[in-house]
Amino acid sequence: MRTRFLVLVVGAALAAAGCARVEPLTPEAARAKGDALVKEMSKTLGGLQSFAYTAHEVREQVKGGQKVEKSVTRQVVIRRPNGVAFTSKGEREGAGWYDGKHLTLVSNTDKVWARGPMPPSLDEALDFLSGEYAVQMPTADLLYSSPYDALMTPETKGGWVDVQTIGNVQTDHLAYQGAVDWELWLNQDKHLPVQIKVVYKQAPGQPVATVTYSNVDLSPQVSDDTFVAKVPEGFNRIKIMRHATVEDTAAKADPAKADPAAKPAK
Amino acid sequence: MFKATTPAGRQWRSTPAFRIGALAAGLLIALVSIDLSADRRQSGGSVRQSSGTKSNAGASKTNNYNRSANDNRTTNTNNNVNRNTNTNVNRNNNVNVNNNVNVNRNVNVNSGVGYGARPGGVVVGEEGAVAVGRRGAVAVGEEGYAGVGRYGAVVGGERYESYEGWKVAAGVATGIAIGTMLARPPTTSVTVVASGTNYMYADGAYYEQVMYGGEVTYRVVNPPVGAVITTLPGGCTSVVMSGVAVQQCGPTFYKKVSAGYQVVVF
Numbered sequence: 001m002r003t004r005f006l007v008l009v010v011g012a013a014l015a016a017a018g019c020a021r022v023e024p025l026t027p028e029a030a031r032a033k034g035d036a037l038v039k040e041m042s043k044t045l046g047g048l049q050s051f052a053y054t055a056h057e058v059r060e061q062v063k064g065g066q067k068v069e070k071s072v073t074r075q076v077v078i079r080r081p082n083g084v085a086f087t088s089k090g091e092r093e094g095a096g097w098y099d100g101k102h103l104t105l106v107s108n109t110d111k112v113w114a115r116g117p118m119p120p121s122l123d124e125a126l127d128f129l130s131g132e133y134a135v136q137m138p139t140a141d142l143l144y145s146s147p148y149d150a151l152m153t154p155e156t157k158g159g160w161v162d163v164q165t166i167g168n169v170q171t172d173h174l175a176y177q178g179a180v181d182w183e184l185w186l187n188q189d190k191h192l193p194v195q196i197k198v199v200y201k202q203a204p205g206q207p208v209a210t211v212t213y214s215n216v217d218l219s220p221q222v223s224d225d226t227f228v229a230k231v232p233e234g235f236n237r238i239k240i241m242r243h244a245t246v247e248d249t250a251a252k253a254d255p256a257k258a259d260p261a262a263k264p265a266k
Numbered sequence: 267m268f269k270a271t272t273p274a275g276r277q278w279r280s281t282p283a284f285r286i287g288a289l290a291a292g293l294l295i296a297l298v299s300i301d302l303s304a305d306r307r308q309s310g311g312s313v314r315q316s317s318g319t320k321s322n323a324g325a326s327k328t329n330n331y332n333r334s335a336n337d338n339r340t341t342n343t344n345n346n347v348n349r350n351t352n353t354n355v356n357r358n359n360n361v362n363v364n365n366n367v368n369v370n371r372n373v374n375v376n377s378g379v380g381y382g383a384r385p386g387g388v389v390v391g392e393e394g395a396v397a398v399g400r401r402g403a404v405a406v407g408e409e410g411y412a413g414v415g416r417y418g419a420v421v422g423g424e425r426y427e428s429y430e431g432w433k434v435a436a437g438v439a440t441g442i443a444i445g446t447m448l449a450r451p452p453t454t455s456v457t458v459v460a461s462g463t464n465y466m467y468a469d470g471a472y473y474e475q476v477m478y479g480g481e482v483t484y485r486v487v488n489p490p491v492g493a494v495i496t497t498l499p500g501g502c503t504s505v506v507m508s509g510v511a512v513q514q515c516g517p518t519f520y521k522k523v524s525a526g527y528q529v530v531v532f
């Protein structure tokens with residue numbers, strides 16, 4: 001009798017465990033599910049005229065063979081096609097504005113500011129930031145008009161992994177491998193990013209950057225003034241360094257043909 | 267290049283010893299220029315930016331910074347029987363300074379898929395001629411292009427986390443090259459002002475604040491005329507230039523003033 005009871009209990013427990021367990025997906029199914037989720041996120045983010053969020057970024061740096069973590073929290077406002085404004089707090093405090101013509105960066109820590117020309121759209125500006133000004137943003141991919149195109153390549157391997165809780169938010173956890181490995185956590189409500197983690201596995205020490213999003217506002221109150229640079233009184237202007245190595249010969253020959261992004265600052 | 271002449275106006279000719287010395291110095295500098303990246307900044311960009319699956323980026327930078335200072339003195343004394351004594355003193359103070367910064371960046375993007383297929387993706391460029399951004403040309407403007415303009419400058423040197431990091435990478439007793447960037451100034455640096463601009467000074471080198479990679483960075487610049495330092499760096503010699511007694515410290519001339527030593531040019 002006792003043995004029969006034990007068998008029943010164990011059987012019931014196993015049955016319960018079986019019901020709760022999520023069957024692992026095949027690689028093809030995981031990729032398809034992940035792909036669909038990233039596309040959904042891309043469609044949502046790309047379709048937003050303006051949005052705002054707080055990004056808490058923890059980035060590892062390798063110094064003398066040792067990993068050091070640096071963290072910064074940014075309040076960011078985006079308005080497509082060409083408006084970005086942010087303030088940052090952390091080890092270095094500052095602010096920045098992009099208005100479709102210029103990038104203005106302020107360092108409150110050093111009481112200096114810098115300004116340089118920029119292309120007229122956000123997509124181009126993100127390319128320009130990385131290529132010309134060497135500004136590295138782990139979150140840049142999510143700001144393009146098509147985050148999916150920015151993130152995915154045919155060589156990218158991976159897909160949906162599992163369901164995880166970040167903070168108190170239920171998320172779909174995706175993981176991909178490529179030249180860099182990255183993971184993305186999308187909330188199950190609107191498929192918007194809750195967290196992204198990037199492993200720069202080809203860099204010395206394989207540093208990791210993790211960005212956690214909060215206070216996401218899909219209809220923030222913004223105006224043109226939001227994207228007008230506000231440099232504090234008394235700050236000194238300094239040079240902005242670029243990797244410019246090519247000359248726009250057409251513009252030099254005929255300034256009227258100059259790239260719109262190249263117009264001098266007023 | 268600054269080239270001094272003899273008091274009689276005759277141009278100084280290099281001796282075999284000088285030529286061998288210059289060759290040795292050149293080889294030494296070339297060795298120093300080889301990639302010594304132990305303390306360089308880590309990458310931390312976006313997935314897209316860092317992805318090598320669609321974009322293959324190769325960068326090669328060569329910084330040549332050759333300094334050779336020659337102080338050749340020949341004293342010939344001829345004592346003839348007729349007691350005519352001729353004393354010829356030839357002093358040649360030749361300082362040859364070659365600050366050559368060659369930056370070759372080659373970014374090749376294999377378009378046709380994913381990122382590369384994005385409208386107007388990064389343009390393929392020949393070595394040393396890269397165009398970044400969808401529009402296929404680097405912006406030309408008063409601010410930022412190719413070192414033109416008051417508030418723009420082209421990246422022409424490596425970046426290190428610190429002066430100590432640079433010294434480890436350099437590995438030899440040499441002057442820090444113009445264009446080298448440090449994440450923070452040397453701990454022994456002091457602020458000097460020239461023409462209303464603040465510079466940091468340490469060990470014979472001057473640094474200006476610039477914005478690079480979105481962060482305030484310290485870049486080695488030519489000694490700013492008018493800057494006053496209280497103590498000369500080591501290895502200076504007294505010379506007379508254009509009838510003025512000055513101290514020559516490497517390629518830099520200092521005139522004694524009440525507050526210390528002021529950078530002057532001839």
